[in-house]
Amino acid sequence: MKKTNAVRILESGNFKFETREYEVNEDEIDAVSVANKIGAPPETVFKTLVTKGDKSGYAVFVIPGNAELNLKKAAAASGNKSVEMIKAKDLLAVTGYIRGGCSPIGMTKKYPTYLEETSQLFDKIFFSAGIRGMQIVLPPSDLAEAADAVFADLV
Numbered sequence: 001m002k003k004t005n006a007v008r009i010l011e012s013g014n015f016k017f018e019t020r021e022y023e024v025n026e027d028e029i030d031a032v033s034v035a036n037k038i039g040a041p042p043e044t045v046f047k048t049l050v051t052k053g054d055k056s057g058y059a060v061f062v063i064p065g066n067a068e069l070n071l072k073k074a075a076a077a078s079g080n081k082s083v084e085m086i087k088a089k090d091l092l093a094v095t096g097y098i099r100g101g102c103s104p105i106g107m108t109k110k111y112p113t114y115l116e117e118t119s120q121l122f123d124k125i126f127f128s129a130g131i132r133g134m135q136i137v138l139p140p141s142d143l144a145e146a147a148d149a150v151f152a153d154l155v
Contacts, residue, residue: 031065
């Protein structure tokens with residue numbers, strides 16, 4: 001197992017988790033493609049999205065890979081009037097992660113983080129380990145604890 005920041009944080013917090021590795025194809029880094037590669041239902045493979053709000057600055061939203069972030073709900077959850085997605089070219093500078101390998105755990109700075117409430121319907125969910133080609137498998141409650149995330153209606 002590769003030791004990413006997310007893996008190190010989970011290990012130091014004594015969380016029980018698994019990882020799944022998959023072959024990386026630059027054209028298939030979206031969560032639905034990843035779900036197909038690891039043989040998981042798309043609704044259990046979560047993507048990490050980073051926004052900038054008009055009041056609170058950057059915020060992180062973790063939603064099912066086959067869903068779209070509702071920007072009005074995201075703004076409400078994060079205490080903003082509006083939020084917008086940051087540009088892909090800014091992702092590395094803001095989070096320390098690249099597109100297709102952005103984990104809600106272990107970013108270079110701590111941002112308010114929100115986890116789609118429907119994640120709680122599953123025993124375990126998948127999310128990026130912080131690099132392309134590796135997913136972490138963890139109960140949603142453990143992800144919320146490790147990422148200091150709040151459950152919210154986001155889609």
